Structures are given as structure tokens and as C-alpha cells.
Amino acid sequence: MTVLLSVRDLTVTYRRDGSEVAALKHISIDVAAGERVAIIGESGSGKSTLALAIAGLLPQSSRIEGRIDWPGRNHAPIGGRDIGFVFQDPSASLDPVMAVGKQIAEVAHTHLGLGWSAAYAKAKTLLERVRLPDPDVALRAYPHQLSGGQKQRVAIAAAIAAGPKLLIADEATSALxxxxxxxIAALIRQLVAEDGMTLLFVSHDIALAAELAERIAVFRHGDLVEIGTTAQVVNTPRNAYTRALLDAHLGLDAGPMPWRTGTPA
Amino acid sequence: MSSPLLAVSELTKRYRRGGQTIAAVDGISFHIEPAETLALAGPSGSGKSTIARLLLRLIEPDAGHIEFEGGDFLSLNGAALRARRARLQMVFQDPLAAFNPRATVARVLGDPLRVHGIASRRERPRRIAALLERVGLSADLATRAIHEISGGQRQRIAIARAIATKPSLVVLDEAVSALDVSVRGQILQLLLDLQREERIAYLFISHDLGVISAIAHRIAILDAGRIAESGDARAVIDAPQSAIGKALVAATPKLTRTSMHDAS
Known part of the structure; x- marks a missing residue:
């Protein structure tokens, strides 16, 4: 197993209204090259902070202690080239006044050094890979002309355009x-497999995470409360909070809740 | 058999977009009995939220009838509409967007009491405290601003506001979708308690079949403005017949827990 990413004793503190809040507390986690890891938790768990820290996207005002190492690399990874990041809201991550083809081509142009016509050709191939209907038309489309799902496909195409080793999806399917x-989950799974990428899948949804990931890390209030293989975390959780999350999941076989009244008179 | 609490028939709403006419809601009929939960499920753009807005008379339909509490709801205007609206309330997905964030909890709960003439100025603080208690919150919360309280507390406030006017029907539009799962269970329990004790009916709009199977008696699955199928929630989710019903069931993440021995 080759370690792609090694997080050691990572503490991230945000300064807000004069007070300091620890969003992550002494987190250590290794991610192997080519593995799919889910980072799950509820609001305030620190799951997105971890994703942003790994991608080097934390705000300047945050204080970062501990280490994030990339064994086997002699320089820090470059966002957009070595790490692809897909956010929850594609409307916020795409430029509303730039054709989507250009937004994807720009990544290939910047990070792969392709000329513009080669970069556009690459963008078209990527739009085919994320299965946008009619890639030639899509190249010239603007984000507002696409549905939410189509926009997220474009955001994924841009995220993988430079062939990153690591793809981070932060609640990338939650608004859909x-x-x-x-x-979109199936598309991410397929692209990760085809390109041999490592996946960090950040989600509040333990069922979706279990379908995608080989390992699950459970976060709560900035602590990593449990990490293990998906089968271990789902079937034999060691932590009480993990058990509570699993019990709170409402699947197709959930209902009716015990306190639901019967058929109304 | 008495008439249902709500009877919607052949409801249609069309929009014009770029010279084309699109029926967001296309001849939809359904009914809800007192103290019953009907779930409306379906993908984005299937017409779920348009139906909610038609029921609240936020928009007017192009065709169809809505009968509510035995009367023609669409013919009501002015004071008569206002009075009837007290009986039909709504809870949205994001209470922060629905309320003025700088308003206090007391203000948010006091408004419907004032508007509908339910409580005099003197009586209001007591009624507000009772509403807060009813939804499991401390009366001390009344002086806090909406933006200061947690998401779960805000959704409880939204429910308190909805029940302030003693409605017979509450439309819940993705009302638990944005909540953390640990909070979601508590809010669903609160909704079920209120339904049992006050015989409130719910129109529960959601894209989440798991939540629907936990709370709803019946389900109607929408696709492109029409009802693709409807029936007992358990039966439909266990064995969907329509293409969209099958697609929704297939797309719902399955959490398979093998070593949980207590399957009871």
C-alpha cells in the first residue's frame, strides 16, 4: 500500500467574532493511493474543514497546527492539478458568465500546458466522459442553461481535467x-476507477457513503470518533455516536416510525 | 362517508418559457383525510412545490378545483381567504430563509396570533410560551433572535408558528431535508405527536423515500406534473409500478447492516 496522504495531529482553529473555535482537533488519518474514503458527520463535525485543509483551501484567518504530508512527492500538491475538488453547489463553483467549455479548457491549458485548441478538444472529451448530452452544444453553453445535475457534471469535468491523483467531493450530491x-455518485465511482484516482467523499449521508467508499471516517464536533472499513463501521460500530447515526438513518425499510398513528379514522 | 379534508381535482398550472408552454402541474387530483399524512414524492421539476404554492394560493391555477374543509377554496378572497388560511399552514425547508433573521422568536410566533386575532396583546406572551413548550422548546427562547438559534430549534419554531392558528392541514415542503439526521428524528416525532394529539393532516413533500416510509400513510409519486402512481406508502415503496417509482426506489441509497441481530 502506497500512502498518498498522511494527516498528523491536525488542528484547525477558526477565528470568528473575536473568539476562537476549533473546527478540527488533533486529527490523524492516512489515505492510501487509489482508495475511496468517506468522511462523514453532521453540521459542525469538521468534515468540510478537513477537505479544505487537505486541498489547501482554508481561509487565511484560520490557524493550522499539525502536518499534512504527501509521501512520495517532493513538493506540495497544486490545487486543480494534483487535487480536484467538487463542491456542493455547482452554481457557486462555476463562472456564470463563461461558457462551460472554456472553464474546463482553462484547467487543461493552465495545468497541462495544452494549447487552446487541444484544451478545447480535451474539454469536449471530458464532457463526453461525464455524459453530458450533446457535448458540442454543451461546450458553448453557460451554467444557467444547464440543470443542477448537468452543472455538477461540468464541475466534475473541470475537477478531473488536469488528471489529479486525488478527487475530493464535498457534499457533491447533497443538493440534487x-x-x-x-x-452523479455512479459517475464519480466510474471516473475514479477509470483514472485510478483516490477519492475523498465528504457526506452527511452514511448510506450513500457506504455505497461508495471502502473506508469510512466518522467525525463529530471536530473529533475523528471512528475510522474503519465500510463493513466494520456499518456492521460493528465501536463508537456510540456512529451507532446513533446508523440508527437515525431512514432507509426504504424504515417505516412506519413506532409512534406513528395507524390509518386515520 | 364524509367529505375529505382536502380534495384537489384536475389542478393545472402552466408556465410560459421562451415561447413554449409547460404544464408544471397537469391535471392532478388527490385528497387528504383528517389526521392523515399524504406524501408527494418525485424528482426536481415534477411539480411538488408548485402544488404547495397552489394550495397556499401564492399562485393561481389555470384549471381545476380545490375543496378545503367542505368549501370551494379557490373562490375565497380577502377576509374570507385570510380566515381560511389560518387552517392551512406551511413549513418550508429552510426556516432561516422563511423568517426575518433579526426578528425575535416572540415576534415570529406573535405575528400569526396578531394577524388572525387569536390572542390579545396582553395574552400573547403566555400563548407564545405555550407554543414553545408545545414544540419542546424552553419559553426562555422567546427573546432570542432567529439567527442565534440552531437549525433544529428554528424548524421547531417554524412548526410552532404553523400550529399557532390551529390548522387542520399543514403543508411540509422538504421540511426535514436540511436537518442533521439526529435532529431529523426528533422533528419527525414532534410532527407525529402533533398529528396524533391535534388531528392535523400533513401534505408531506419530499424526495426522500426513507423519510416518507417512516411518516406517511399514503404516497403520490409525481413525474412531469402528473401523478404516476399513488397508494398506501408501504405498498408503493415495496413494489412500485411506475417507471419513476421504480427509478426513485432504485436510486435511494441502501444501508445494509448484516450483523445487527436484533432485527425486531
């Missing part, structure tokens, strides 16, 4: 409806 969410 169930059917589109499943399509």
Missing part, C-alpha cells in the same frame, strides 16, 4: 434530487 444524486 434522489435520482440525479445516484447518477
Amino acid at each position: 434530487d434522489t435520482i440525479v444524486q445516484a447518477e
Whole structure:
């Protein structure tokens, strides 16, 4: 197993209204090259802070203690080239006044040193890979002309355009409806497998995480409360909070809740 | 058999977009009985939220009828509409967007009491305290601003505001979708307690079949403005017949826990 990424004793503190809040507390986690790891937790758990810290995207005002090492690399990874990042809201991550083809081509141009026509050709191939209908038309489309799911496909195409080793998806399917969410999750799984990428899948949804990831790390209030293989975390959770999260999941076989009244008179 | 609490028939709402006419809601009929939960499920753009807005008379339909509490709801205007609206309330997904964030909790809960003439100025603090208690919150919360309290507390406030006017029907539009799962269970329990004790009916709009199977008696699955199928929630989710119903069930993440021995 080759370690791609090694986080050691990472503490991240945000300064807000004069007070300091520890968003992550003494986190240590190794991620192997080519593995799929889910980072799960509820709001305030620190899961997104970890994703941003790994991608080097934390705000200047935050205080970072501890280490994030990339064994086997002699320089820090470059965001967009070595790390692809897909955010929850594609409307916020895409430029509203730039054609989507250019947004993808720009990544290839900047990080792969391709000329513009080669970069556009690459963008078209990527739009095919993320299965946008009619890639030639999509190249010239603007974000507002696309649906939420299509925009997220474009954001994924831009994220993988430079061939990153690590893809971070931070609640990338959470704003989408169930059917589109499943399509995007399947697309991420396929692209990660085809390109041999490592996946960090940040989500509040333990069921979705379990479908995608080989390992699950559970975060709460800035602490890593449990990490293990998906089967171990789901079937034999060691931590009480992990058990509570699993019990709170409402699947298709959930109902009716014990306190639901019967059929109304 | 008495008439249902809500009877919607052949409801249609069309929008014009770029010279084309699109039926967001296309001849939809359904009914809800007192103290019953009907779930509306379906993908984005299937018409779920348009139906909610039609029911609240935020927009007017192009065709169809809505009968509520035995009367023609669409013919009501002015004071009569205002009075009837007290019986039909709504809870949205994001209470922070629904309320003025700088308003106090007391203000948010006092407004419907004032607007609908339910409590005099003197009576209001007591009624507000009772509402807070009813939704499991401390009366001390009344003086806090909406932006200062947690998401779960805000959704409890939204529910308190909805029940302040003693409604017979509450439309819940993705009302638990943005909540953490640990909070979601508590809010669902609160909704079920209120339904049992005050016989409130819910129109529960959601894309989440797991939540629906936990709370709803019946389900109607929408696709492109029409009802693709409807029936007992358990039966439909266990064996969907329509293409969209099958797609929704297939797309719902499955959490398989093998070593949980207490399957009871």
C-alpha cells in the first residue's frame, strides 16, 4: 500500500467574532493511493474543514497546527492539478458568465500546458466522459442553461481535467434530487476507477457513503470518533455516536416510525 | 362517508418559457383525510412545490378545483381567504430563509396570533410560551433572535408558528431535508405527536423515500406534473409500478447492516 496522504495531529482553529473555535482537533488519518474514503458527520463535525485543509483551501484567518504530508512527492500538491475538488453547489463553483467549455479548457491549458485548441478538444472529451448530452452544444453553453445535475457534471469535468491523483467531493450530491444524486455518485465511482484516482467523499449521508467508499471516517464536533472499513463501521460500530447515526438513518425499510398513528379514522 | 379534508381535482398550472408552454402541474387530483399524512414524492421539476404554492394560493391555477374543509377554496378572497388560511399552514425547508433573521422568536410566533386575532396583546406572551413548550422548546427562547438559534430549534419554531392558528392541514415542503439526521428524528416525532394529539393532516413533500416510509400513510409519486402512481406508502415503496417509482426506489441509497441481530 502506497500512502498518498498522511494527516498528523491536525488542528484547525477558526477565528470568528473575536473568539476562537476549533473546527478540527488533533486529527490523524492516512489515505492510501487509489482508495475511496468517506468522511462523514453532521453540521459542525469538521468534515468540510478537513477537505479544505487537505486541498489547501482554508481561509487565511484560520490557524493550522499539525502536518499534512504527501509521501512520495517532493513538493506540495497544486490545487486543480494534483487535487480536484467538487463542491456542493455547482452554481457557486462555476463562472456564470463563461461558457462551460472554456472553464474546463482553462484547467487543461493552465495545468497541462495544452494549447487552446487541444484544451478545447480535451474539454469536449471530458464532457463526453461525464455524459453530458450533446457535448458540442454543451461546450458553448453557460451554467444557467444547464440543470443542477448537468452543472455538477461540468464541475466534475473541470475537477478531473488536469488528471489529479486525488478527487475530493464535498457534499457533491447533497443538493440534487434522489435520482440525479445516484447518477452523479455512479459517475464519480466510474471516473475514479477509470483514472485510478483516490477519492475523498465528504457526506452527511452514511448510506450513500457506504455505497461508495471502502473506508469510512466518522467525525463529530471536530473529533475523528471512528475510522474503519465500510463493513466494520456499518456492521460493528465501536463508537456510540456512529451507532446513533446508523440508527437515525431512514432507509426504504424504515417505516412506519413506532409512534406513528395507524390509518386515520 | 364524509367529505375529505382536502380534495384537489384536475389542478393545472402552466408556465410560459421562451415561447413554449409547460404544464408544471397537469391535471392532478388527490385528497387528504383528517389526521392523515399524504406524501408527494418525485424528482426536481415534477411539480411538488408548485402544488404547495397552489394550495397556499401564492399562485393561481389555470384549471381545476380545490375543496378545503367542505368549501370551494379557490373562490375565497380577502377576509374570507385570510380566515381560511389560518387552517392551512406551511413549513418550508429552510426556516432561516422563511423568517426575518433579526426578528425575535416572540415576534415570529406573535405575528400569526396578531394577524388572525387569536390572542390579545396582553395574552400573547403566555400563548407564545405555550407554543414553545408545545414544540419542546424552553419559553426562555422567546427573546432570542432567529439567527442565534440552531437549525433544529428554528424548524421547531417554524412548526410552532404553523400550529399557532390551529390548522387542520399543514403543508411540509422538504421540511426535514436540511436537518442533521439526529435532529431529523426528533422533528419527525414532534410532527407525529402533533398529528396524533391535534388531528392535523400533513401534505408531506419530499424526495426522500426513507423519510416518507417512516411518516406517511399514503404516497403520490409525481413525474412531469402528473401523478404516476399513488397508494398506501408501504405498498408503493415495496413494489412500485411506475417507471419513476421504480427509478426513485432504485436510486435511494441502501444501508445494509448484516450483523445487527436484533432485527425486531
